[in-house]
Amino acid sequence: MNRLRPDEIRRSFLTFFAERGHTVVPSDSLVPANDPTLLFTGAGMNQFKDLFLGRGEMPYTRAASSQKCFRTGDLEQVGRTTYHHTFFEMLGNFSFGDYFKRDAIVWAWDFLTRVCGLPAERLSVTVYTDDDEAFGIWRDEVRLPPERVTRLGAKSNFWPSNAPEAGPNGVCGPCSEIFYDYGAEYSCGPGCRKEDCDCPRYTEVWNLVFTQFNRVGVNRLEPLPRRNIDTGMGFERLVAVMNGKLSTFDTDLFMPLIARIAELSRTEYVFASEAGVHMRRVADHARAAVFCLLDGVKPGRDGREFVVRRVIRRAARDGIWLGIDRPFLAELAPVVAEVMGAAYPAVIDNLAEVARAIRSEENRFRDTFASGMGLLQGEIGKVLAAGGRVLPGEVAFRLHDERGFPADVTEDCLREHGLSLDREGFEQAMEARRAESRGLFEDVDIFARGPLAEVRATHGPSVFTGYGTVEDEGAVLALVRGESLVDEAGAGEEVMVVTDRTPFYAESGGQIGDTGRIESAGGRLEVSQTTSLEGVFAMSGRVVEGVLRKGDRVKLLVDRERRDAIRRNHTATHLLHRALRGQLGTSVTQAGSLVAPDRLRFDFHHEGSLDPARLRSLEEEVNRAIVQNTPVSVEEMDFREARSSGAMALFGEKYGERVRVVSVGDYSRELCGGTHCRATGDIGSFRILSESAIGAGLRRVEAITGLSVLERAAAEQAILRDLCGLLKGRPEDLPARVQGLRDQVRELTQRLDKALKAGSREGPEQERETLANGVELVFARYRGPFEMKHLLAAADRLRETTVPLVAFLATGEGGTVSVVVTASAPAVAAGFDAGAAVREAARAVGGGGGGRASLGQGRGKNPDGLPAALESLRRIASALSLS
Numbered sequence: 001m002n003r004l005r006p007d008e009i010r011r012s013f014l015t016f017f018a019e020r021g022h023t024v025v026p027s028d029s030l031v032p033a034n035d036p037t038l039l040f041t042g043a044g045m046n047q048f049k050d051l052f053l054g055r056g057e058m059p060y061t062r063a064a065s066s067q068k069c070f071r072t073g074d075l076e077q078v079g080r081t082t083y084h085h086t087f088f089e090m091l092g093n094f095s096f097g098d099y100f101k102r103d104a105i106v107w108a109w110d111f112l113t114r115v116c117g118l119p120a121e122r123l124s125v126t127v128y129t130d131d132d133e134a135f136g137i138w139r140d141e142v143r144l145p146p147e148r149v150t151r152l153g154a155k156s157n158f159w160p161s162n163a164p165e166a167g168p169n170g171v172c173g174p175c176s177e178i179f180y181d182y183g184a185e186y187s188c189g190p191g192c193r194k195e196d197c198d199c200p201r202y203t204e205v206w207n208l209v210f211t212q213f214n215r216v217g218v219n220r221l222e223p224l225p226r227r228n229i230d231t232g233m234g235f236e237r238l239v240a241v242m243n244g245k246l247s248t249f250d251t252d253l254f255m256p257l258i259a260r261i262a263e264l265s266r267t268e269y270v271f272a273s274e275a276g277v278h279m280r281r282v283a284d285h286a287r288a289a290v291f292c293l294l295d296g297v298k299p300g301r302d303g304r305e306f307v308v309r310r311v312i313r314r315a316a317r318d319g320i321w322l323g324i325d326r327p328f329l330a331e332l333a334p335v336v337a338e339v340m341g342a343a344y345p346a347v348i349d350n351l352a353e354v355a356r357a358i359r360s361e362e363n364r365f366r367d368t369f370a371s372g373m374g375l376l377q378g379e380i381g382k383v384l385a386a387g388g389r390v391l392p393g394e395v396a397f398r399l400h401d402e403r404g405f406p407a408d409v410t411e412d413c414l415r416e417h418g419l420s421l422d423r424e425g426f427e428q429a430m431e432a433r434r435a436e437s438r439g440l441f442e443d444v445d446i447f448a449r450g451p452l453a454e455v456r457a458t459h460g461p462s463v464f465t466g467y468g469t470v471e472d473e474g475a476v477l478a479l480v481r482g483e484s485l486v487d488e489a490g491a492g493e494e495v496m497v498v499t500d501r502t503p504f505y506a507e508s509g510g511q512i513g514d515t516g517r518i519e520s521a522g523g524r525l526e527v528s529q530t531t532s533l534e535g536v537f538a539m540s541g542r543v544v545e546g547v548l549r550k551g552d553r554v555k556l557l558v559d560r561e562r563r564d565a566i567r568r569n570h571t572a573t574h575l576l577h578r579a580l581r582g583q584l585g586t587s588v589t590q591a592g593s594l595v596a597p598d599r600l601r602f603d604f605h606h607e608g609s610l611d612p613a614r615l616r617s618l619e620e621e622v623n624r625a626i627v628q629n630t631p632v633s634v635e636e637m638d639f640r641e642a643r644s645s646g647a648m649a650l651f652g653e654k655y656g657e658r659v660r661v662v663s664v665g666d667y668s669r670e671l672c673g674g675t676h677c678r679a680t681g682d683i684g685s686f687r688i689l690s691e692s693a694i695g696a697g698l699r700r701v702e703a704i705t706g707l708s709v710l711e712r713a714a715a716e717q718a719i720l721r722d723l724c725g726l727l728k729g730r731p732e733d734l735p736a737r738v739q740g741l742r743d744q745v746r747e748l749t750q751r752l753d754k755a756l757k758a759g760s761r762e763g764p765e766q767e768r769e770t771l772a773n774g775v776e777l778v779f780a781r782y783r784g785p786f787e788m789k790h791l792l793a794a795a796d797r798l799r800e801t802t803v804p805l806v807a808f809l810a811t812g813e814g815g816t817v818s819v820v821v822t823a824s825a826p827a828v829a830a831g832f833d834a835g836a837a838v839r840e841a842a843r844a845v846g847g848g849g850g851g852r853a854s855l856g857q858g859r860g861k862n863p864d865g866l867p868a869a870l871e872s873l874r875r876i877a878s879a880l881s882l883s
Contacts, residue, residue, distance in 0.1 A: 002117035006239050006253050007342050009116075010066050010091070013233075016111050017064035017093045020103075025065045026639070026657060027089075027344075030295040031304065039304045040070040044092030045230045051096040052171065052211065052228050061098040066091050066235060066343070068291055072307060076430070079281030082200055082247035086311060087288035089235035097226035104208050104229045105137045108178060109144075112205070116242055122181045124148035124194060124202075128157040128174030134210070138176070150194070159209045159230075164219050171224065173211040180205050180241045200246050206233040247271065249280045257283035257335050264331065265322035278318040285315035286332040287340075293354045294346055299361040312358060313365045317405075320369065327366060330359040346649070353589055356605065356697060372405040373413075380417050389418070393425020400426075401433060451480045452533045455498050461535025466503035466514070467634070467675065470558035474499035476520070476550050480538065488549040489525075496538040497525060497548065503558050504539050506532035510593035511570055511674040515541075516559040520552040563675065564682075565597035568705045571632055571664070571677040572622065572686050573600050576701065577648075578668040579621040580604060583614070591698055595674065598708060602701045603694060610691050610699070618701075622686045629681030630665040637661060639671075647671050685709040764794075764809075775804045775827060775877045779870050782811040788818045788857060795822040795855060806832060806877045808841065810866055817845050817863045821856045821873065828853045830880040837876050844869035 004012065014024045028047035032038045038046065044067040045052065051063075067090045077084040095104070112118045125144065127134045129151040138144045154162050156177075163172040179194045179202045188199035209230040213221035236248040245251050249258065250271075261279045262269045270276050292308045299309035312329065319328055333355040341348040379395050391414055399405035411421050455478045465472050479486050480496040489495040497518055504527065507513035513530030518539060523546030527539045539556075548554075573593055580588045584606055592603040610618075639659050643649060647661045648670045662672040664680060677683060684706040694700045704712065720731055727737045764780040771777055778798065782790065791809045798807045804826040810819045821838040828834075838856030842849035845865040849858015 002115070003243050006235075006251070006339075009239055009242060010089070010235060010343060012115055013091045013111065014064055014066065016115055017062075017107075020062075020107060022062040022064040022093060023060040025063050027066060027068045030068050030070050030087075030292055031297060039307065041067065042069055042071050043067070044069070044090040044232050045094065048094055048096070048230075051094075052230070061096045063094045063096075064092065065094075068295075068344075070288060070292065072311075078284050079277045079279075082249070083203065083234075083237060083240075085236060085248070085284050085288075087284070087291050091233040091235050091238070092231050093229070094231070095229035097228065100212075100227050100229060101134055101208075101210050102137055102141065104210070104231060105134065105176065106141060108206055108208060108231065109142045112178065116238070118180065118241065122183075123178060123205075124150070124181065125176055125178050126150045126152050126157055126194070127176045129153055131157075131174040131176070131210075134174065134176050159211070163215055164221060167215060167218075169215045169217070171211050171228075172213050172215050172221070173209060173227075175207055175209040177204050178206040178208075179203065182246060186246070203237055203241065204234075205237055205241060206231060249283065253339060254280070254283050256339055257286060257332055260332060260335050261319075261322070264328050265319070265324050267322055275322060278321050282315045282318045282322075282329075282332070285311045285318075286329060287336055289315070289329070289358055290333055290336045290340075290347060290354050291344075293357050294344075294350060298357060309361060312361045316362045316365045317369070320366075327359055327362040329362050330355040333358060345643075349649075350589075352587060353605065360697065369405065372399055375399060376405065376410060376413055380413065380419065383419060384417065390420050390422050393422035393427070394429055396421055396426045397429035397433075400430075450533075451478070451483060451485045452496075452498070452536050452538060454478075454485065455480075456534050456536045459498075459500065462498065462532070462537040463501040464503075464505075464537065465501055466505050466558065469503050470516075470560050470563055472501060472503045472556050474501040474554060474556060476548065476552045476554055479548065479550055486550075488547050489523075489543050490547045491523075491543050491545060494540070494542050495525070495548070496540045497527075498536055498538055499554065499556065502530075502537050502539065502556050504530040504537060504556060505558075505563075505675055506530045506537050508532065509673055510573075511566060511595040512597075514558045514563060514566075516562075517557045518548070518554050519557065520546075520548055520554045522546045522552070523548040562597045565706060565708075566595055567675050567677045568683045569597070569600040570595045570672075570674045571680065572626075572683050572703065572705045573602055574662065574664060574668045574670055574672070574676075575622045575625050575680065575683075575686070576600075576602055576618065576703065577604075577670070578664075579618050579625075580606075580701075583617060583621070584610075598704070599689075600703050600705070602703075604699055604701075605697055606699050607697050609693065610701075615688050615691055619686060619688050625664070625667055626680045626683045626686060628665075629679050630667065631679045632676050633663045634676070635661045635663070642671055645669070687712065771874070771878050773878060773880055774882050775806055775830075775880055777874060777877050778805065778807040779873075780807070780809045781866065782809070786811040788820070791818060791820040792855075792857070795820050798822055799824055799854060802826065804830060804880070804882055806834075806837075806873065808870055808873050810863075810869075812863055815861055817847070817860045817866065819845065819849065819858050819860065819866075819869065821851075823854055825854070826882070827877075827880065830882050832877065832880055837873055840872045840876070841869035844872055 018024050028041055030041050032041050032046055044065055048063060068087070069090050070087050072086055074084045075086065078086060112123065113120050125138055125148065127138065127149060135149055135151065138149045139146055154164050157175050158164065159172060159175050160168070182201050182203070186199065186201040188197060188201070192199060192201055194202035211228040211230060212224055214224055215221055236251070236253055239251045239253060240246070240248045243251055248254065258269050258279050261282050267275050269279055289308060289312050297304050297308050299305060299312055315329055333351055337347045337351050376399055379391060383391055391410070396407055396410045399410060400407055407421065407426055414421055459477050476497060477500055478498040479489050481489060481493065504514040504516065505511065507530065514527070515529070516527045518525040518527060523543055525541045525543050525548055527541040529540045531538055531540070573595055577590060587605070589605050590602070591605055594601040636658055639657055642659050642661050645661070646669055659671045660673055661669060662676055663669045686703060686705050687709045688701055688703045690702045692700050723734060724731060727734060729737050764782045767779040769777050780794065791811060794809055795807060798805065799822045801824050803824065805824040806827050807822050808819070810817060812818050819838060819841055821834045821841060823832045823834050833853050834856040835851035835853065838849040838851055838858045842858030842860050845860030846862040847858055847860030849856055851857055
């Protein structure tokens, strides 16, 4: 065998097929572009769906790729087997109506035996039971002995699995799988067979799928007019096989990570140990987290964001099990970059951002984990209090799923209290979650449905003409009302309109969609929103006049004034981004944006707030760039060429092979698909409205441009004129005048407070009586501008007496009244509760209150109820027993 490093193996595969007329296509994002049917890319063929279906333009008929993939269907097996992973690469070669079985099989054999150097005698294959063509090629052209070609049914050797009988309808076909035999010493016994055994002897290396049928019903397969090839080979498995390793984790792809984890945990790595399972899982999940974050999937509560959060937290949890007592996962990101950076330079370019995101999520998890331990102790207390001996499985699962709390740690804690876990209930809940995860990644029905998908299947993507114009003409291809395609829409109806070409920009990349009008000879629609799905632009709005019909020739008129405002704000966003990086450092990276006609919002990573002086400096820098009236240029080029030219690619954004580069002279250069000014002078002016924190290490700047700046300045000028009139001074005098008024108010407030406190000792209307049981009852009503704080100060003095005393203090006129009830220590000892008493008294004045035994306070709306409140207090105090 040829022992090659991973990068050499990947390169040799792509070179092999490039030499055979294949276009080498870069890996698609882990988040499939414009494909709502998939959470993550789970196979190499996902990005070629349109080519398999013959949709749109076909730039090539042969392709090869090394595709980043992410699956969680076998999440619980990761680390426990020799080969299961969440993130992995899939090598694949594809034919779209070009070559078929013979070339696919012969080339696969040639690559494995000649290029990779795998011993032919260690390779065997399976074919679909009825696929005589594939069987014959293996036997007659490859010269593989028939006993090493096994025929299997549709469950194992048809794509999708069991498709002829179980469906779904659509393209499908038989497949042929190639297996590598590690040797009899790894066999599980005499009955060991590659097709149905999980022992390590046989490993599937390559799957060749021959899509040659269209399923139209149960066991009804019609031949396709154009047959395709779709192959997939696990890169990690091939690396393991070529380097004589039984496990993918023992290769150069994972061992540097495992070595670092062993170092951090101060634990020796032993494959056949529980610690080894945890280390392998951390290594796998660290790679997965890095690549998901690179493709813009951040930890969150829903969908793919929840999946990434779960992966990071599982790895963090494993770290805790290994004894790593601090956040550590971010320290693995540089190791991932070292291993994968040559093939994926973005890992290196965005390392700081990736590490920051991982660190933030792990910090949150460790706080959550600590609280989870507290919750577990509370649940244990409930079981013990009820006299039980078993913790319900659902409780343990909830701790596991929501708090990242391992079931084995739960069991350890339970054993300390003589309890056990309902394992069956826990496993049932876990299986339900696994089924849900498998559902998230089900890719059998990978071709999108819905009205817009139908339009795209028939007509292909829309032609966008809006970079050069805001007016155009086109034909109505489709009208969508709700979830249905309709032939026409009349006045008052709301519909989506799809045309063959459009100048309307669809919401994307932070820039909101265009509005405007669509006019035909017989109708008019006011466009309120423009969106896109898989490249199909849909203008949504209401028909305000006549009838709009499918097939109509129409004029498409974008709201020019609104579009110009959006252009100004978008170009200003680029200038602000550049100014921030120039003044705060290149660690500043964009985390999100909103480009609207009335404002712009820019979110970025940065520790610490920006003081007023810094905001003024940023404002000045952007306005200087505006005044210079630098031309804004747009170029279209290959992604790699754009990056090498210095264009900034935004972290988390997904880019195709061809990209637009927007440059502002030598000042700013970014990849961007939005609309922009022709020169910076078109922006007019720029003003920052606010700067704030929106999360840990995340800041937000909101700003306005153009006429909005003038309008705001005019409004503030009017306010300034009013203030000058009120304070009888010039604008430059106002700070001193206002400070003088503040000082005067402070002095008067202090004098008033002092007078009121004195009045609280001397001035209330006061009644005092000794009740029959010896309790002294005091009622004091303060009139004038007294507040609650003054009543409380008086209550503190009254409460200091050593005799049994209950006092009721009140103040307020008109529609408000404040009340305080207080009691001395002897009265409290006799059972008086001021908090309960004040609630009853406050009800008498139309309010409520509460407090502690010695002091309560409340408010009401009816001062006329004070006599009734005093009477309720007299009744409560009279019931005390001082003996």
